[in-house]
Amino acid sequence: MAEKKLLGVDEALARILEQAQPLDSPETLPLARALGRTLAKDLMARRTQPPVDVSAMDGYAVRCADFSQPGARARLAGESAAGHGYGAPLKPGECVRIFTGAPVPAGADAILLQEDSIAESGLIGATAAPEPGRHIRTRGLDFLEGAPALGRGIRLGPAELALAAASNHAELCVARRPRVAILASGDELVAPGVEPGPSQIISCNNVAVAGFAESAGAEVIDLGIFRDDLADLKRGLAQARESRADVLVTLGGASVGDHDLLRPALAAEGMTLDFWRIAMRPGKPLIFGRLGEAFVLGLPGNPVASFVCALVFLAPLLRALQGDPEAGADKSERALLGVDLPANKARRDFMRAALSEDSAGRLIATPQPLQDSSLLTELVRSQALLLREIGAPAAGAGDPCRILRLR
Ligand SMILES: Nc1nc2c(c(=O)[nH]1)N[C@H]1C(S)=C(S)[C@@H](COP(=O)(O)OP(=O)(O)OC[C@H]3O[C@@H](n4cnc5c(N)ncnc54)[C@H](O)[C@@H]3O)O[C@H]1N2
Numbered sequence: 001m002a003e004k005k006l007l008g009v010d011e012a013l014a015r016i017l018e019q020a021q022p023l024d025s026p027e028t029l030p031l032a033r034a035l036g037r038t039l040a041k042d043l044m045a046r047r048t049q050p051p052v053d054v055s056a057m058d059g060y061a062v063r064c065a066d067f068s069q070p071g072a073r074a075r076l077a078g079e080s081a082a083g084h085g086y087g088a089p090l091k092p093g094e095c096v097r098i099f100t101g102a103p104v105p106a107g108a109d110a111i112l113l114q115e116d117s118i119a120e121s122g123l124i125g126a127t128a129a130p131e132p133g134r135h136i137r138t139r140g141l142d143f144l145e146g147a148p149a150l151g152r153g154i155r156l157g158p159a160e161l162a163l164a165a166a167s168n169h170a171e172l173c174v175a176r177r178p179r180v181a182i183l184a185s186g187d188e189l190v191a192p193g194v195e196p197g198p199s200q201i202i203s204c205n206n207v208a209v210a211g212f213a214e215s216a217g218a219e220v221i222d223l224g225i226f227r228d229d230l231a232d233l234k235r236g237l238a239q240a241r242e243s244r245a246d247v248l249v250t251l252g253g254a255s256v257g258d259h260d261l262l263r264p265a266l267a268a269e270g271m272t273l274d275f276w277r278i279a280m281r282p283g284k285p286l287i288f289g290r291l292g293e294a295f296v297l298g299l300p301g302n303p304v305a306s307f308v309c310a311l312v313f314l315a316p317l318l319r320a321l322q323g324d325p326e327a328g329a330d331k332s333e334r335a336l337l338g339v340d341l342p343a344n345k346a347r348r349d350f351m352r353a354a355l356s357e358d359s360a361g362r363l364i365a366t367p368q369p370l371q372d373s374s375l376l377t378e379l380v381r382s383q384a385l386l387l388r389e390i391g392a393p394a395a396g397a398g399d400p401c402r403i404l405r406l407r
């Protein structure tokens with residue numbers, strides 16, 4: 001039977017993101033608790049940095065004109081230290097001892113480096129003539145009061161927190177962390193640490209998907225493992241509802257087997273299905289829909305399929321819910337193929353690949369020999385996913401390709 005044309009990966013992501021408006025109820029947090037959170041409002045600088053012209057080095061604040069003749073010297077008139085300026089303008093023939101970060105007195109137009117100076121009986125000479133403007137950080141060099149400092153939607157890392165602090169914000173208004181409930185299904189699954197039955201395996205998707213969610217700034221509620229049984233799944237979905245999750249991620253049971261019951265279970269709970277099955281390998285049986293206000297992402301059970309779907313769909317959804325305007329940005333990079341590859345068929349392929357550099361320093365992507373979507377060792381050995389478009393013709397080693405980095 002000919003298969004109906006499946007929704008493409010980009011279209012699927014666009015369908016998800018067009019529904020993902022920033023969550024309500026932003027919160028105000030002290031800087032020290034804002035790491036990893038997402039700014040909910042544009043931030044303006046509350047001050048000018050530096051507030052006055054300051055020295056970038058330890059040395060002497062001088063007037064260059066005083067050093068135009070070889071052997072010239074200036075009289076040491078005082079000191080300017082960080083936090084304690086000299087307090088008077090520099091007169092012709094004078095200089096001031098100055099330290100890094102200290103205000104440059106009016107009238108001085110350069111810093112003579114300590115290493116380039118000779119101090120003798122209260123007089124300062126130069127072994128290298130000072131140049132106008134040299135080693136002076138002018139007022140506002142970093143930022144001006146009222147100028148935009150950070151845009152809403154930006155993820156707050158150490159650098160962003162430093163800029164927020166320097167521009168005198170002690171608290172930041174950040175997006176609420178999306179709540180992600182994770183529900184695994186499968187009679188064969190037990191939690192890590194539990195002794196499995198003879199044909200049982202350990203559930204590894206919960207922890208991987210939780211990792212993606214937390215890395216994207218979300219709070220995770222792991223509901224655990226439910227049986228391949230409509231009544232048990234119903235119990236799980238009731239728990240998901242009680243968890244007040246913004247996003248429900250289900251794991252497994254998304255395909256067409258007799259025990260793949262998540263779609264019927266979600267439908268019985270009232271999910272509006274947006275799409276099921278997309279042109280992606282691995283990850284074809286992906287489910288996307290809405291259960292009330294909550295988003296539902298039904299990830300396929302094969303561990304690498306759920307991993308790739310979490311990377312490609314869950315992480316951008318969570319970023320979009322926090323107001324990140326770059327949530328859907330293409331993060332793929334150019335590389336060169338390490339081996340010959342046959343033509344690709346009807347799904348965009350995300351092949352686990354090792355990255356290396358050739359002798360010219362070019363990035364080479366070499367797909368792992370085995371691409372079965374159950375193989376975690378191949379995933380851990382890989383640094384990237386090599387993207388192959390639908391219908392891509394056969395390609396040779398050295399041909400250009402695109403990759404998505406995994407770490
Ligand atoms: N006749 C067809 N069969 C399958 C199709 C298809 O189109 N026609 N699609 C295949 C693809 S592609 C995938 S991917 C899988 C996805 O199936 P499900 O989402 O229904 O997943 P399950 O059947 O529940 O499990 C598949 C596989 O993954 C293991 N699994 C499930 N959950 C976990 C977990 N939490 N941790 C670790 N491993 C898990 C499970 O034991 C199975 O081995 O369907 C194909 N079949």
Ligand code: MOO
Nearest residue numbers: 282283284305373
């Ligand atoms: O999409 Mo399945 O995810 O190929 O293994």
